[in-house]
Structure formats: structure tokens, C-alpha cells
Amino acid sequence: MTPDECAALLAYVGRLDPRAAHRDPAETAGQLATWCDLLRDVPATAPDGWDAAAVARAHITGSPYPILPVDITRPWTAHRRALLARHTDPRPNVDPDDVEGYQQAIRAQRDAVATGAVEPTASRELAGGPHPQLAHLIARALPAAAAAALAPFRPLRAAREAAALAGRPDALNVPCTWCRAPVGEPCRRRTSPKRAEQQGGWSRRSTVHPSRLDAATEQANRQERAA
Numbered sequence: 001m002t003p004d005e006c007a008a009l010l011a012y013v014g015r016l017d018p019r020a021a022h023r024d025p026a027e028t029a030g031q032l033a034t035w036c037d038l039l040r041d042v043p044a045t046a047p048d049g050w051d052a053a054a055v056a057r058a059h060i061t062g063s064p065y066p067i068l069p070v071d072i073t074r075p076w077t078a079h080r081r082a083l084l085a086r087h088t089d090p091r092p093n094v095d096p097d098d099v100e101g102y103q104q105a106i107r108a109q110r111d112a113v114a115t116g117a118v119e120p121t122a123s124r125e126l127a128g129g130p131h132p133q134l135a136h137l138i139a140r141a142l143p144a145a146a147a148a149a150l151a152p153f154r155p156l157r158a159a160r161e162a163a164a165l166a167g168r169p170d171a172l173n174v175p176c177t178w179c180r181a182p183v184g185e186p187c188r189r190r191t192s193p194k195r196a197e198q199q200g201g202w203s204r205r206s207t208v209h210p211s212r213l214d215a216a217t218e219q220a221n222r223q224e225r226a227a
């Protein structure tokens, strides 16, 4: 709240509850200074219906005690928490490869929400992972540094990206004739049954079978010739 907003709020409070209004100008000035100081970080109005004057009015109509700055700061803290809980950092409009600038922009957005300056941005939660097409877009939007940090946790994607960067064909473009992994699926190996009566399962390989890579290379060459 600016000093002007604070003075207006205090005048409003004094009108509703004469006990809060001082007769002595020095006392009035002191009270105003205290309120300005304590309500500095509380906005007069903010998204989701925050209105400091309405909060003051609710206190005066609902409590036998004279209003104090804390009767406004405490509700604001709760309102601010609700605003932040609704906020899911949207992608800022800065170069995603500028990691520091990107983080600063995210922080600035959060601060703006926390001070009531802007509406929180709520995006739909992605339950059970995004649609593959969407995931592709999200991955492309990842800052390079973040993608590099994630690589160990996404070995398959990292391998495909590395292949694309190196100009090598993507082995996952073709099915594997060795382990019969379909297009887009990693190669797999049979795991041996733990007991004789159990069936063995499949486990993903982090690399592809050489014959599959050959097939992918052959297909890429064929496509190149056809083009």
C-alpha cells in the first residue's frame, strides 16, 4: 500500500470506528507512520477479490476490538498463500537458453503474484504425463541446460537427440528384427525366469541391436536416394 492508500484506509477506518481516530495531530501522524510501515507489503486491492478496505470493514463489523494493522496483514498472508498456490509458473517470454535470465523471469512472475500485482497463472495439471505430441513440444521448449540436466533420466530421448545432432539415423524409426521391438520402442532383452515354472519377462536395453541400426541406416539411405 502506498502512503496515500494507507492514509485513505485509515481515514475510512476512523469513520467506521471513531475509537481508531485520534484527535491529536501528532498522534494521528504517528499512527499513520506505523500503519504505512506495517502495511507496506499489503496491496490495497489484489486479484481474487482482495480489498484491504473490505477486510477492515469486516473486522470492524465483526469484532469488539479496535482494528490493528495485524488484522489486515494476517488475512493478506492467507490470501497471498492462496494466490501463490494457484500459480503455476508460465513460460516467461525470454530466451530459454539464457538460464539465469529465465530463472529471474520466473522469480519476478512469482513476486508479482505474491504482491498481488498480477493474476496467478493456472495451467492444467498434466496427469499421467502429457500426450506424446505435447511432450515433444514441451521437450523442445526446454532450455538447453535443463535438457542436458534431464538427459540421464531420459536415456532413450537423449540417445535419439544425440543421433539427430550427430546426423546419424534414428534406429527407433524402424522395428527391430532381432528383439521384435516395434517402431519407437527401445530394444529389449528377455530376462531369465527366477524359477523354472515362471515365465521370463522383458527389460529395456539402453542401446539398440546392431542389426536395427543397420536397418535404420539403410532406410535413411533409401529415403535420401528417393528424395
Ligand SMILES: [Zn+2]
Binding pocket: 176, 177, 178, 179, 180, 181, 186, 187, 188, 208, 209, 212
Ligand atoms: Zn532389438
